[in-house]
Amino acid sequence: MFRFLVWNCRGVANKPTLSRLKILTRLHNVRLLVILEPMIRDSDIDFFRQTLGLHGAISNPNSKIWVLWKLEYNCLPIISHRQFLHVEIFSNDLHAYGTFVYAHCYRQNKPSLLDSLTTIAENLSTPWIVVCDFNIIRYFHENKINTTTKK
Numbered sequence: 001m002f003r004f005l006v007w008n009c010r011g012v013a014n015k016p017t018l019s020r021l022k023i024l025t026r027l028h029n030v031r032l033l034v035i036l037e038p039m040i041r042d043s044d045i046d047f048f049r050q051t052l053g054l055h056g057a058i059s060n061p062n063s064k065i066w067v068l069w070k071l072e073y074n075c076l077p078i079i080s081h082r083q084f085l086h087v088e089i090f091s092n093d094l095h096a097y098g099t100f101v102y103a104h105c106y107r108q109n110k111p112s113l114l115d116s117l118t119t120i121a122e123n124l125s126t127p128w129i130v131v132c133d134f135n136i137i138r139y140f141h142e143n144k145i146n147t148t149t150k151k
Contacts, residue, residue, distance in 0.1 A: 002094055004032035006131045008102075011039040012048060025052055031073055032089065035066040036102045036133050060085040064102045079120070083113045086120055089129075097124055101132040 042063040
């Protein structure tokens with residue numbers, strides 16, 4: 001059985017979050033872990049990989065998406081984009097693709113993301129896991145930055 005966990009933890013470096021991740025990965029025998037918004041440097045990914053008892057790890061260019069896995073899995077990055085990470089996932093009993101999205105808040109940045117996801121979908125014939133955090137700002141007052149830019 002393929003066991004994976006995706007969590008937008010909004011910062012992985014604090015003790016409660018790291019403790020919770022350890023508990024969840026052990027309790028549910030998680031084989032593939034995706035962390036959205038780790039909020040730390042990409043250079044720290046190996047520390048967290050080792051701390052969580054995982055074998056491999058990759059991240060997207062701005063380190064907003066981390067994919068970590070156990071020894072029996074392997075993940076190869078196919079497309080590493082600022083808003084998503086598209087990987088090929090291998091194990092003895094699985095061959096699939098995963099696209100993990102952490103989208104930009106502003107609407108004007110989403111068309112290229114949606115075009116990319118459409119292109120990926122049109123070219124796959126194997127199982128595909130898609131997990132998205134689209135970060136939608138619906139109302140002006142939800143934005144922390146005081147600006148008149150249309151969302």
